[in-house]
Amino acid sequence: MVRELDVECREVGLRDGIQIVKTFVPTQEKIRWIREEVAAGMPNMQVCSFVPPKLLPQFSDAIDVAKAALEQDGLWVSALTPNLRGAETALAVGVHEIDFMNSVSETHSQSNGRRSTAQALAEFKRVVALRDSLPEGKRFKLAGGFATSFGCSFEGHVPHKNVLKSVENFVKAGVDEVVIADTVGYGNPRDVKSLFKKVIDNFGDDVMVGAHFHDTRGLGLANVYAALEAGCRRFDASLAGLGGCPFAPNATGNIVMEDLVFLLEGAGLHTGIDVDKLLPIRDIITDNLPDEPLHGTYAKAGAPKGFPWASTNSTQE
Amino acid sequence: MVRELDVECREVGLRDGIQIVKTFVPTQEKIRWIREEVAAGMPNMQVCSFVPPKLLPQFSDAIDVAKAALEQDGLWVSALTPNLRGAETALAVGVHEIDFMNSVSETHSQSNGRRSTAQALAEFKRVVALRDSLPEGKRFKLAGGFATSFGCSFEGHVPHKNVLKSVENFVKAGVDEVVIADTVGYGNPRDVKSLFKKVIDNFGDDVMVGAHFHDTRGLGLANVYAALEAGCRRFDASLAGLGGCPFAPNATGNIVMEDLVFLLEGAGLHTGIDVDKLLPIRDIITDNLPDEPLHGTYAKAGAPKGFPWASTNSTQE
Numbered sequence: 001m002v003r004e005l006d007v008e009c010r011e012v013g014l015r016d017g018i019q020i021v022k023t024f025v026p027t028q029e030k031i032r033w034i035r036e037e038v039a040a041g042m043p044n045m046q047v048c049s050f051v052p053p054k055l056l057p058q059f060s061d062a063i064d065v066a067k068a069a070l071e072q073d074g075l076w077v078s079a080l081t082p083n084l085r086g087a088e089t090a091l092a093v094g095v096h097e098i099d100f101m102n103s104v105s106e107t108h109s110q111s112n113g114r115r116s117t118a119q120a121l122a123e124f125k126r127v128v129a130l131r132d133s134l135p136e137g138k139r140f141k142l143a144g145g146f147a148t149s150f151g152c153s154f155e156g157h158v159p160h161k162n163v164l165k166s167v168e169n170f171v172k173a174g175v176d177e178v179v180i181a182d183t184v185g186y187g188n189p190r191d192v193k194s195l196f197k198k199v200i201d202n203f204g205d206d207v208m209v210g211a212h213f214h215d216t217r218g219l220g221l222a223n224v225y226a227a228l229e230a231g232c233r234r235f236d237a238s239l240a241g242l243g244g245c246p247f248a249p250n251a252t253g254n255i256v257m258e259d260l261v262f263l264l265e266g267a268g269l270h271t272g273i274d275v276d277k278l279l280p281i282r283d284i285i286t287d288n289l290p291d292e293p294l295h296g297t298y299a300k301a302g303a304p305k306g307f308p309w310a311s312t313n314s315t316q317e
Numbered sequence: 318m319v320r321e322l323d324v325e326c327r328e329v330g331l332r333d334g335i336q337i338v339k340t341f342v343p344t345q346e347k348i349r350w351i352r353e354e355v356a357a358g359m360p361n362m363q364v365c366s367f368v369p370p371k372l373l374p375q376f377s378d379a380i381d382v383a384k385a386a387l388e389q390d391g392l393w394v395s396a397l398t399p400n401l402r403g404a405e406t407a408l409a410v411g412v413h414e415i416d417f418m419n420s421v422s423e424t425h426s427q428s429n430g431r432r433s434t435a436q437a438l439a440e441f442k443r444v445v446a447l448r449d450s451l452p453e454g455k456r457f458k459l460a461g462g463f464a465t466s467f468g469c470s471f472e473g474h475v476p477h478k479n480v481l482k483s484v485e486n487f488v489k490a491g492v493d494e495v496v497i498a499d500t501v502g503y504g505n506p507r508d509v510k511s512l513f514k515k516v517i518d519n520f521g522d523d524v525m526v527g528a529h530f531h532d533t534r535g536l537g538l539a540n541v542y543a544a545l546e547a548g549c550r551r552f553d554a555s556l557a558g559l560g561g562c563p564f565a566p567n568a569t570g571n572i573v574m575e576d577l578v579f580l581l582e583g584a585g586l587h588t589g590i591d592v593d594k595l596l597p598i599r600d601i602i603t604d605n606l607p608d609e610p611l612h613g614t615y616a617k618a619g620a621p622k623g624f625p626w627a628s629t630n631s632t633q634e
Contacts, residue, residue, distance in 0.1 A: 156623030185614075186621045188583035189542040217621065218576040218614030219583075222539040225506040229546070252614060259535040266505035266536075297502075297535030297569060304503045304534065306473030 006269040008234045009260060010044040011037055012212070014065065015080050016254055017242030018058050018289075019049065025288045027061040031068040033284045034075070037239070040277035044076040045069060046099060046236070050086030066093045080145070082113055084126040090140070091130065097141040098131075099179065100124050104166045105152035108183070112147070121169050128174040143177040144170040145212065149195065151186025158186070160195050167203055177208035179236070182223065185216025189226035196230035210234035213255050215241060215295075220255035221263055228267075235260060240282045241295030256296040265308050276303065323586040325551045326577060327361040328354055329529070331382065332397050333571055334559030335375050335606075336366065342605045344378040348385040350601045351392070354556070357594035361393040362386060363416060363553070367403030383410045397462070399430055401443040407457070408447065414458040415448075416496065417441050421483045422469035425500070429464070438486050445491040460494040461487040462529065466512065468503025475503070477512050484520055494525040496553070499540065502533025506543035513547035527551035530572050532558060532612075537572035538580055545584075552577060557599045558612030573613040582625055593620065 014033060018025055034045060047069040048062035062079070069077045070093070078097035079090045090098045102120040103109035109117045124144065131139050148155075149163045167178050180199060182192075192211075200209050211227045211234065213220045224235055237260040243253030261275040275298065282294055331350060335342055351362060364386040365379035379396070386394045387410070395414035396407045407415045419437040420426035426434045441461065448456050465472075466480045484495050497516060499509075509528075517526050528544045528551065530537045541552055554577040560570030578592040592615065599611055 151621055151623075153622055156621065157626055184621070185618060188580065189539075190584035215614065216618045217579060218573070219538060219580055221536060222506075222542045222580060225539045225542060252617075256535070262534060263505065263536055263539060267507035297532065300569075301502060301533045304468055304473065304501070305470055306468075309474055 003270055003272075005043060005272050006233070007228070007264050007271055008043055009257065009264070009271050009273060010046060010076075010078070010210070010234065010236045011042050011239060011257060012046045012236045012254060013238035013240075013242045013257070013285075015046045015049050016212075016236075017238040019056060020244055021058060021242075021289055021292060023289055023291070024058060024060075027064050029284060029288050030061070030065050033239075033281065034065075034069050034072060036281045036284070037278070038072045038075050040281065041271070041273040043074070043272055044078065046078045046080060047095075048079050050079055050081040050089045063089065063093055066090070066095055070094060078141075078143070081127075082120075083123050084130065087127040087130055091134075095140065097143055097177075098127065099143045099145050100127055100175075101145045101147065102166070102170075103147040103152075103183075104158050104163050105148040105155045107154035108148045108152045111154065117166065121173065124170060124175075125173050132174070141176045142174070143179055143208075143210070144175040145179045145181055147181050147183045148186075149180045150182045150188075150191060151184060153184055160198060163195060164198060164202065167199055171203050171206055175207055177210060177234075178203065179210040179212050179234075181212035182214055185214045185219065187213060187223045188219060189222045192223045193226040193230045196227045196232050200231045204231070208234060210236065212236040215252045215255045221259060224255065224260060224263060228264075228269075235264075239278065240285050240292075240299070242285055242289075242292060252295055256298075258296050258298045262298045268309070320587055320589075322360060322589050323550070324545070324581050324588055325360055326574065326581070326588050326590060327363060327393075327395070327527070327551065327553050328359050328556060328574060329363045329553045329571060330555035330557075330559045330574070330602075332363045332366050333553075334555040336373060337561055338375060338559075338606055338609065340606055340608070341375060341377075344381050346601060346605050347378070347382045350556075350598065351382075351386050351389060353598045353601070354595070355389045355392050357598065358588070358590040360391070360589055361395065363395045363397060364412075365396050367396055367398040367406045380406065380410055383407070383412055387411060395458075395460070398444075399437075400440050401447065404444040404447055408451075412457065414460055414494075415444065416460045416462050417444055417492075418462045418464065419483070419487075420464040420469075420500075421475050421480050422465040422472045424471035425465045425469045428471065434483065438490065441487065441492075442490050449491070458493045459491070460496055460525075460527070461492045462496045462498055464498050464500045465503075466497045467499045467505075467508060468501065470501055477515060480512060481515060481519065484516055488520050488523055492524055494527060494551075495520065496527040496529050496551075498529035499531055502531045502536070504530060504540045505536060506539045509540040510543040510547045513544045513549050517548045521548070525551060527553065529553040532569045532572045538576060541572065541577060541580060545581075545586075552581075556595065557602050557609075557616070559602055559606075559609060569612055573615075575613045575615045579615045585626070
């Protein structure tokens, strides 16, 4: 019998991680990455972005990668898209989940997506209509990603009420899950706990609430713990923290999957992932993207003696 | 009028940071470091260790450094020592606080201090007697540092009940403050919150409770937030995270002061420290210890737009 997960981690390295990397990662290497993470117990991967290849050539093989991911037994496959056209491709491929990107900050929406937040919402509704046109058993799960939920390099701190309004709009439109994203490391654990509480209190009965943190200013894992305290049970991260930040050239990007799993398993929360089996997969990044730094402290320091702790976990003492 | 601090940070770079560094940092440079951190608003510094110079030559100038620190207006000066002899020296110099080191783990106590935990307690009682022999207005503050409170490279996870017993022994003996230390990065935020709650619930009326976290496995700042949630209001850290770990050669040591201050100030907690004034002080490390890595994400990414947030902090929205 498979033990139910306490927390679900999602690997986003193949989407957010490689998005701004110039060197193309060969399709077979992307598939190797997926296969090896599944073998380490990863339950969920966001494997690509369905966007015009001209815009992001890194994803020109998105269809092949997504198809290969769907062949992995038990893996939940999600793909990002900003629009209906991408959703149509994703539907044709048959991914389990489509993640529709939008920004809470108006300026970031214009700069990153070349559209207003109202236009993004209108486009989202077209994707909802696409989903609802399908017979009930054949519908993809539809998630909304809320970029700049804590702050934005243009507008600074983003007020909670703006995030709550955006989420409300998507919930009313028919979203299945929302992912609150700290795109440029503006989140602070107190702020994170407060916002996640509000989102979960207001919308948690209707939709799943996930977290997507970047470690730009070092608070990524503190923010994970804060969101956990607020009741969040889904977290994005990338292997070796792959993925920088276009607005802060030297900064780190996604939180590190290995460190996230160490935090969760150390807290006695079952993730299904064997953190030590993740470590050799870092070589895929070294082999294919030798210029990208490998982040992560667990990989450097190794497991503490006796880890994973016995079932009589320290918190139960 | 000086605004009271919400949280007190203590710089330990000049003690824990340089402890295992082979290159001697010149006395005048140590004093420059102290002077510049005070100018940035640092309220408290552990400036040296009173130990035999043969054992740790890095502290052969401890008396001069401590004297210079005591000339800094408003700075709380603490010094570490493992024994009565060191405490006598510290008393002669006139530091405000003596931090008596001991280990919760028996094996670590033997390996690090070449004595049993019972012998350490007996020695501590001699330091208490020294303090109590002084007229009341002339007494130094006496803190106990509890190494390996979460785990130990020899014994693995350390049970909470062992920490509580050690702390109880010290409280009964007359300690003024206890510092719970995660010496090798075994702490997990859930575990941290649970242990700090217990220590504060049991002893918080009698003694101050501080936290000393290492970032060996990346959870240092998550643990800060967890301890903060449990009611802890004193945190150790070192500039640029200076200080490695003798048991894990590639691992990071102390949590990074700049990132700690960013976390706290971002949470609307007044530390008295201007984080941007800390950044240029990192040059003292580069100048004197060019082989030591400079840690910290705030230093790389810089302040978020609009930081520090206005007084109508996001958590109050």
